[in-house]
Amino acid sequence: MTTPVPPRKMRPATALVHGGTLRSQFGETSEAIFLTQGFVYPSMEAAEARFAGKDPGFIYSRFSNPTVAMFEQRMALLEGAESARATASGMAAVTAAMLGQLKAGDHVVAAKALFGSCRYVVEELLPRFGVPSTLVDGTDLAQWRAAMRPETKVLFLESPTNPQLEIIDIAAVAEIAHAGGATLVVDNVFATPLLQSPLKLGADCVVYSATKHIDGQGRTLGGCILASEEFIQTHVHNFLRQTGPALSPFNAWVMLKGLETLPVRLMAQQANAARLADFLAGRPGVERVLYPSRKDHPQHELAMRQMSGGGSVIAIDIAGGQDGAFRFGNALSIIKISNNLGDAKSLLTHPATTTHQRIGPVARAESGIGDGMVRLSCGLEDIEDLIDDVTAGLKAVTG
């Protein structure tokens, strides 16, 4: 296996095509899938050296694998991070990033508006192991400050949030974390590494569900943790090796192929989202459109300060509550009803009855998730077809 001439500094689109590529002796163009659990050694001495860390080769695919290593390297280049570790899913990344840092007696502060499973980890799982958590309104910096305790170790947030697309000031929360001797972990799924760089804003660790935009075509689950080499070595490296949420080499290969086209797909999806948001705003049957790059987004300025675009997801309050939202969704034919996002196919979710059913009506109301809210993840279809589809949806709402 050879690493070619050290590449010159690559801009993101180039790094996403060439970054991290390891070629075997066959000189394949496309990255190879090393579908192997283990590796053989030329001698007993070589095995000894590998295990002693004197020879950096591969040992076992729970630890590392060439295809997975290519994915990790490409992600690190994209994020501008020193180090990356791939995981089997986004939730494996979130869980490892948290558990790897925490022990009984520590305390966690997190924004309330979290992906459902992230909320389970913070609110239910960590307290069972002696790590209490405080949930705050992530947009209110005073609440973050007030929640800090001497034993607070980790702050955790997503921005934009799911599904209401609130923006949390990452730089300000990082400052609060560091002033209290804690770290900040950011789930950057909605923004993607192309639109927002939490590490540059002061976060200590970034996690992704690669299942979303990075695959982008709805095929495989995957995740990634990115941070400084020191953070990864101290908190993540051993935890992942010994507990085993490893990404399959096949899935890593799918993600590598996904990364090649990420900028092209994301820009096209974002253009569709921006057009649809403008089309929907103010139309009969629509009470409100939330999209970060629209001037009427409540945190438009902050959004444009820390993101380079509005992203591929829109939140829409449909008139008539759940009944209105259901009429809208049931009248769509091109946009599919699904809970995924970042896909080439446009996907509609009704959070109150699906992804956010479990948290109950009180927590939903607190988080601004109304019964009429739908989340639309914009895909790669022709914009005119998407406009025709939502027009049919609104006709079913207004009668």
Ligand SMILES: *Cc1c(COP(=O)(O)O)cnc(C)c1O
């Ligand atoms: C999907 C998602 C996750 C979980 O990722 P999986 O790959 O489904 O495990 C975590 N956070 C956010 C914001 C997500 O959208």
